[in-house]
Amino acid sequence: MNIQNLAANTIRILSAEAIQKANSGHPGLPMGMADVATILWTEFLIHNPQDPKWISRDRFVLSGGHGSMLIYSLLYLSGYGVSIDDLKSFRQWNSKTPGHPEYGHLDGVETTTGPLGQGFGNSVGMAIASKMLGARFGNLFDKNFIYTFCGDGDLMEGISHETASLAGHLKLNNLIVFYDDNHITIEGHTHLAFSENIEKRFESYGWQVLRTDAYNHDEIRKAIINAQNEKEKPTIIICKSTIGYGSPNKANTHEVHGAPLGKDELLATKKNLNWNYDEEFFVPKEVKDLYEQRKKYLIEEYNKWNEQFTKWQNENKEKAELLKKYLKNWLPENLEEELLNAAPKEANATRSTSSKIIQKIAQLVPNFIGGSADLAPSTNTLMNGFVSISPGKFNGRNFHFGIREHGMGAIVNGIILYGGFKVFGATFFVFSDYMRPTIRLAALMKIPMINVFTHDSIFVGEDGPTHQPVEQLAALRAIPNSVVIRPADGIETAMAWAYALRKTDGPVSLILTRQKIDSFEREKDFKPEDALKGAYIISKEKNEKIDLIISASGSEVPVAVEAKKILENEFSIRVVSIPSKELFEKQNDDYKQSVIPNNVPLVIVEAATMFGWGDLFRQKLLLIGMNSFGSSAPYQVLAEKFGFTGKAVAEKIKQWI
Secondary structure (H helix, E strand, C coil): CCHHHHHHHHHHHHHHHHHHHHCCCCCHHHHHCHHHHHHHHHHCCCCCCCCCCCCCCCEEEECCHHHHHHHHHHHHHHCCCCCHHHHHCCCCCCCCCCCCCCCCCCCCCCCCCCCCCHHHHHHHHHHHHHHHHHHHHCHHHCCCCEEEEEEHHHHHCHHHHHHHHHHHHCCCCCEEEEEEECCEECCEEHHHCCCCCHHHHHHHHCCEEEEEECCCHHHHHHHHHHHHHCCCCCEEEEEECCCCCCCCCCCCCHHHCCCCCCHHHHHHHHHHCCCCCCCCCCCCHHHHHHHHHHHHHHHHHHHHHHHHHHHHHHHCHHHHHHHHHHHCCCCCCCHHHHHHHHCCCCCECHHHHHHHHHHHHHHHCCCEEEEECCCHHHHCCCCCCCCECECCECCCCEEECCCCHHHHHHHHHHHHHHCCCEEEEEEEHHHHHHHHHHHHHHHHHCCCCEEEEECCCHHHCCCCHHHCCCCHHHHHHCCCCCEEECCCCHHHHHHHHHHHHHCCCCCEEEECCCCCECCCCCCCCCCHHHHHHCCEEEECCCCCCCCEEEEECHHHHHHHHHHHHHHCCCCCEEEEECCCHHHHHCCCHHHHHHHCCCCCCEEEECCCCCCCCCCCCCCCEEEECCCCCCCCCCHHHHHHHHCCCHHHHHHHHHHHC
């Protein structure tokens, strides 16, 4: 048995033993793809375990995250912060080795995967980010590759179609995908539901398609070299594999996909693979030496790169300073002031206000990029005066994602994970449903995804209920570690953008109107930073005793102000703007009680379903929102028909109180 075969079998046995010990897991993928992984990691992948965040490292993404013991074994063997005890703690409470790879748990895990197709999409974003850095700072920063393992399930998911199509269009020759072609899923053979020709599919996207036997090391090497030498296309290497390779009775069956081998089958597998070691979780010395030799080579390559980098810095001092800003996600200290000055003071649609702010951000923040899912003229997100990213031209700032919302979210996440850029994606709010899995993963990974969602309510108007968001606000607010901000005017929009740019540990979604919002006056002691407390007083009560609080977000804030004017002869009313429920929940109790005391009747007005509001406030509560879909009509008519006018709100309050 040669050393690479022994190393591959080491991965198989480590994976099977960890899964057996946990009595839970997916041995099929790591056993099936161990040879491909071994050749890639011991001969081609450029990285440095001693500097795991090195910007020019190759990235390895395990899109089929259920096969997580593959990457955990590789990280252990390669000298990352993984111990044998960590492998033994696979899938246990508070371990470094959760059931699916989670970004932030371990160096070397480049993204959280598990929901199939997401890692594939992230990889496209990473490949784009590498190209963009190279276009700005030279080929010292884009010589690396993005390597991705995916399986049948990844390629069935729609997100793989969206992102593979865009990768082919952009000619991302730094993206190399290994397809684990084993034709087995949970229910059985893929002929049950999957019969497309993968080779022709990817050729039609504009990819190079290569084939290899997943156990022929020379073929694997040749395929990787050919992929690296390709100048115009991304590459998919179709690896003809056997799920659970090495298991004499379960290989090539769905039984080995998502369950331990069992003690007897594990012993039979060791015998079948000529694994002559009695100790569990054992790594032969020859395999340790193989990875040690590779580590020495990698450190030499890393040092060579650093020498070139030092020379580049000395010869390109201005660019070197700019690169520091990119990598540190630099923002000007007076960002809030600049954005407030850029925001129009007059009544405006918040999407239009946001557009003015985006132009200012583009001037201030050099690594700010973004785009929309073919809706830039409607979302008002085009950065004027900057070119677009296109095939062979990655120095642009505007991104055209095409009509691919799900793919857009995964690509945005991939760009963020790669590092160096502040990036947003934009679409109509109703289509946030298409993006929701990517927002959830951004929240789980604690990465600063920025979403610009316009056309935020039934006041989209004539396009009708298919395009009128009703339940989307509640759905986004339900995602843990996600902040949703629905601003009511230029000040709130400017502060929302500033918050989104400064936040580093989770996604922010800006919810913006299609229609113009009436202007309103604030109290004289208002400070713009109050908006980032999530809720603040717009208009104070006339008496010391408060009879009623009317609160609202976004376009309903002027409606609340108008309702107060109608009722103020009868009641002492406070009006509160709540641009962000999540930010308000984070405030201390003293502040929350100072804005919305528990003992005062509260009205909340929002042109959406009201799910989730009741859990925040304990007092007598009236919710004025939507309990149905909208309708096709001018937005002014919809406001009358659905009761979102000052007069209608005032009447409901009088009947209630």
